[in-house]
Amino acid sequence: MRYEEIVHRCFRCGYCKLAGDYSDFNCPAYRKFMFETYSPGGRMWLIRAWLNGDIKNSERFQEILYSCATCANCVEHCVFTFSEDLVNIFIAAREELVSTGIIPPPVRDYFKNISISGNPYKEPAEKRGQWAEGSLVEEYKDQEYLFYIGDVGSYDERGKKIAKAVGNLLIKAGLSIGILANKEMCDGNEVKVLGEAGLFEYLAEGNISLFKEKGIKKIITLDPHSFNAFKNDYPEFGGVFEVYHYTQIMAPLMESGKVPLKDLTLRVTYHDPCYLGRHNGEYDAPRRILQSIPGIDFIEMEQSRDNAFCCGGGGGNFFTDILGGGEESPNRIRVKQSLQTGASIIAVACPQCAKMLDDAVKVEELEDKVEVLDIAEIVGRAMA
Ligand code: SF4
Ligand code: SF4
Numbered sequence: 001m002r003y004e005e006i007v008h009r010c011f012r013c014g015y016c017k018l019a020g021d022y023s024d025f026n027c028p029a030y031r032k033f034m035f036e037t038y039s040p041g042g043r044m045w046l047i048r049a050w051l052n053g054d055i056k057n058s059e060r061f062q063e064i065l066y067s068c069a070t071c072a073n074c075v076e077h078c079v080f081t082f083s084e085d086l087v088n089i090f091i092a093a094r095e096e097l098v099s100t101g102i103i104p105p106p107v108r109d110y111f112k113n114i115s116i117s118g119n120p121y122k123e124p125a126e127k128r129g130q131w132a133e134g135s136l137v138e139e140y141k142d143q144e145y146l147f148y149i150g151d152v153g154s155y156d157e158r159g160k161k162i163a164k165a166v167g168n169l170l171i172k173a174g175l176s177i178g179i180l181a182n183k184e185m186c187d188g189n190e191v192k193v194l195g196e197a198g199l200f201e202y203l204a205e206g207n208i209s210l211f212k213e214k215g216i217k218k219i220i221t222l223d224p225h226s227f228n229a230f231k232n233d234y235p236e237f238g239g240v241f242e243v244y245h246y247t248q249i250m251a252p253l254m255e256s257g258k259v260p261l262k263d264l265t266l267r268v269t270y271h272d273p274c275y276l277g278r279h280n281g282e283y284d285a286p287r288r289i290l291q292s293i294p295g296i297d298f299i300e301m302e303q304s305r306d307n308a309f310c311c312g313g314g315g316g317n318f319f320t321d322i323l324g325g326g327e328e329s330p331n332r333i334r335v336k337q338s339l340q341t342g343a344s345i346i347a348v349a350c351p352q353c354a355k356m357l358d359d360a361v362k363v364e365e366l367e368d369k370v371e372v373l374d375i376a377e378i379v380g381r382a383m384a
Contacts, residue, residue, distance in 0.1 A: 002092040004051060006082045010044035016074035016086065017041070019307045026303065027074060028310045028330035029067040029323060037064055040074035040086055047093045057097065062104045065093055066322040069330070070193050071310035072278040090315075094195025103195075106320035111196050114186055114203075120319050121155040129181025131160035137167035140178030145249075146216045147177040148230070150223040151186055152318070152351040158358060159351035165376040166222050166246050172383070173253045177220060183210065189229035189275075194316040201237065204229070208239035218242040220249055224276035224350045225314075231280065245276055247285040247349050247375060254292040254379070261382040263295035268378065269343035270298070271334060271357065272308035273350035286349045289375050293382045299341045309334050311356040318352045331360035339370060346372045 017027040017039040025031045030039040037046055046064060049055045074086045097103055113120045119128070129139070131154060140146055147170065153163035170177050188203035211219070219241050221227040230243040253259060268290055276282045283305045290298050303309045312330030317323040323330065335357055338346045348354045357372040373381075 001096045003089045007048045010041050012041040016078040028069050028312050032328045068315050069310045070315035071274040076306050098195040110319050119151045123155050125182050128154045131163045135164045135167050136171040139181050143178040144176040145218045145220045147179050148221045150226040153222045158355045162351045162374040165380050169376045187226040187229045189225040190316045204237045220244050220246050224273045228275045251285040251288040254289050264382045265295045267297040267343045268345040269338050269341045270347045273353045274310050274314050301337050311353045313352040313356040331356040335360040349375050
């Protein structure tokens with residue numbers, strides 16, 4: 001296994017499962033199960049035992065490996081020099097498990113659906129661009145930017161609304177964008193983190209040749225997960241593009257006053273998506289947009305920026321649900337953390353976070369207290 005030579009360096013000191021100020025547990029898998037083996041350090045020791053042949057592949061072992069949300073809190077807070085490889089080590093262990101062919105059924109089904117249908121929803125490709133009907137967004141011809149949507153924005157009902165809100169906002173701000181509609185392919189970020197390196201390579205190469213064939217040089221993504229794959233993984237396969245998350249393009253436009261807005265007297269907090277924040281260091285752009293809306297009272301959650309608590313959807317858990325629900329599920333904890341700010345809106349910048357937190361608001365029966373909205377939807381309200 002890749003990284004095998006560093007797995008033994010973990011001291012099991014446990015700093016990695018905490019927030020930066022040690023005030024709370026911040027590894028969503030540990031927080032949910034409260035067993036050391038689900039913590040980053042515990043997971044390291046479990047992988048070591050597996051590689052040494054001390055334990056065998058079992059359903060329990062698989063559950064522990066796949067309950068990691070790849071949120072990178074441990075990367076941020078492990079005090080040792082190998083810290084930046086922690087998530088890579090967990091992904092490498094999944095790759096090793098995938099190569100044995102004995103993996104959890106939801107993970108197997110995810111790979112199968114991507115291979116057969118091109119998306120996890122088992123929907124035909126013809127439906128991929130349907131979200132754009134009735135929006136201002138058109139198909140890509142020779143526009144300046146490709147607006148890349150991803151599977152959740154293309155097929156999930158909540159995701160489709162967010163895709164429309166972001167697309168309309170980008171056009172109203174004067175940007176030249178186009179979508180690939182039915183020709184868009186899965187970006188593969190979740191395929192990679194679930195451990196199917198071969199399928200990821202196939203998707204990356206397919207996307208790269210499609211982008212090159214269309215003459216695409218600049219990409220704006222809806223979803224931080226796609227942003228992460230294009231920015232950090234595609235260059236390895238020869239796909240070097242100018243890649244932006246939509247908040248990065250919108251922040252300076254909003255601050256310049258290019259988009260006329262009315263007052264919104266609302267208290268708003270913001271949930272950092274792990275694949276925009278910790279994985280890619282973008283904490284400011286979404287906040288700059290929110291703070292450019294007149295009347296908004298912006299308030300931070302106690303655990304924010306590099307200390308943000310993950311919604312639990314990362315690492316493929318949005319699709320496989322191996323981390324699972326229940327009172328201590330990360331999305332429910334995160335919604336309760338947001339309530340402490342007194343905000344009536346939880347702003348998000350990721351369709352996966354939106355859906356995870358929406359579900360938690362419903363289960364907690366908090367619909368009359370707090371609403372989950374993408375930043376583009378909040379801007380849309382201020383433009384109305
Ligand atoms: S991963 Fe790092 S912080 Fe976590 S237990 Fe191991 S050495 Fe300690
Ligand atoms: S990446 Fe997140 S969920 Fe996974 S072990 Fe690290 S802190 Fe826990």
